[in-house]
Amino acid sequence: MRLLVVWLGLSLISFSGFAEFSGNVALEAISFSQAAKFENQFDHNTTLSFQPKWDGEWNDGDDLWGMELFMRADDRDSEREHADVRELLWLHLDGDNEWRVGVNTMFWGVTESLHLVDVINQIDGVEGIDGEDKLGQPMLHLKRYQDWGVLDFLVLPGFRERTFRGEEGRPRLPLVVDTDQAEYESSAGQQHIDYALRFSQTYNDLDLGVSWFSGTSRDPLLLPGSDGDGEAVLIPFYEQMTQIGVDAQLIYLDWIWRLELIHREAESSDRDAFVFGFEYTFFGVFDSVSDIGAIAEFSHDNRPEELRGVYDRDLFLGARFALNDAQSTEILAGFLVDVEKQSRSFRIEASRRVGQSWKATLELQTFAGIDDNDPLIAFEDDDYLLLDMAYYF
């Protein structure tokens, strides 16, 4: 209901001739097959999201602006009911320079299973558990094209805290994360200004990127604490960090080789991590027009065990089926195994256009044999099936 009101309100804002309006409304239903691990968690939930977008340009296309909002209504998880400005941007083109001022969402990197180099935007943690959804980041961004490569200069004022699911949310961490008590290493807190640089260039079949970031880490440490009622909670602590990253992709015949490598320095621990692998595509399989991509990626993290994330010594094996049909049917199946702890998780994502304006997405996620020391242990009873029906306009 609330969303509908907002939608009607926004639709009435007419930027006639100056903006193009597009976006989607999606109904998401999730169902868990096992009993919830924590009290108050739901077994089924249905939520509604709305993502409107406006685009426009003037000065013969030398100036552009864009706005993209995201909202989700969730009756069960009050933390997941949220709204965000994914983009609110003025872009000015000036020869070999592109200036961007405002809020933007960007992506750096090449690998499929894990994104190490991509540190500009905060993760919208209440959305998918894969961390692919991101919060808009305020920035001043200059992209400069040179014959020898592309340079990106970023000044990032205004830190965005990661979002975490609430007490009723599922899946969630074993303790509720109390984001109201978030702490910062820097005395400037959220006002700390971060900086980033990136160089990237294509050398025939090789794409190379080198990036540097200095500022507030987007990945908080979660420290034990208690809330006002004396309940045990986790408190996010955002450190300062400096990170150097390299990402490379090489195309050779039907192979694509990918590498992301980072060195991160922070008070709690330095971190060297990489993810490396390939995708091999079989074109026109079984005498059809369908393609199958076989993906294998290995990730490694050298931090002390208690600080490592899910992808510490993990092998990801995936298969991407592209039917190349009129409905753009695609299926991505992925299997992740921790080669030390033997924890396993499996996920299938399938999507297909329905009619001219609808898209159906099905997501199946299971966990098996999760080791007690693996961060995935919180999700061990959270096998789920998710169906998302989105209407695009």
Added chain:
Amino acid sequence: MPDIKTAALLLLMTLPLSAQAQDAEQRGLEIARAARAYDHGFTDFTANMIMTLKNKAGKTSSRLIRIRTLEVEGDGDKSLSIFDEPADVKGTAMLTYAHGLEPDDQWLYLPALKRIKRISSRNKSGPFMGSTFAFEDLGSQEIEKYTYNYLRDEPCGDWTCHVIEHFPAYEHSGYTRLIVWMDTEAFRIVRSEYYDRKKALLKTLTAGDFEQFLGHYWRPASMNMENHQTGKSTLLEWTDYQFKTGLGERDFRSQSLKRIK
């Protein structure tokens, strides 16, 4: 580089072949060169394309795509496809640097992930957007992409056509042979037949409603590709053709894909 390839081709053709076959190959190549020369110098163009897919049962679905192409001296063209419909792919953009016999360079911008992906483009025989057009049917047509065999001249509608066999020189082509009907005056391709790897007739392209631009360049307003084996067909309707719009290399940068409107 094409000159060296052409020279090599000419050298090959001095090998003892029957004089007649040699003449037919030479004639086919000369017509292909003349066609290329006729279309040379268009510099750049933009156009809108409505693509209507029709399945065997007659059910249709449509796509709206904007095309921008830049002519590149001594290499294949650079082209940009911007998808407006269906709505779920709106904002998706595909950039291609064509390279004759070498695999193209190709990038895809995925707006949902805000991600620009370099993609493997060695195999061009796959369908474009689920249609009956393969990527290679829509790509930049360089002379060295085929060897030729002139068959005959014959009437084709109001015109007279050269009928020429094309044999793909690209290793990963989905075809063994094309038969192309091209008019003798302005080299307009009115019909092409595509033979699959098993040498069976796979598809027929019929082009019509030709319009002339800048008093020289001809483009068809409609192209229909019928797949005889699946019963599917795809109609491309081209509108708003504009030539020499002032596009430059700057408009075809992979990292600019994100801001393409």
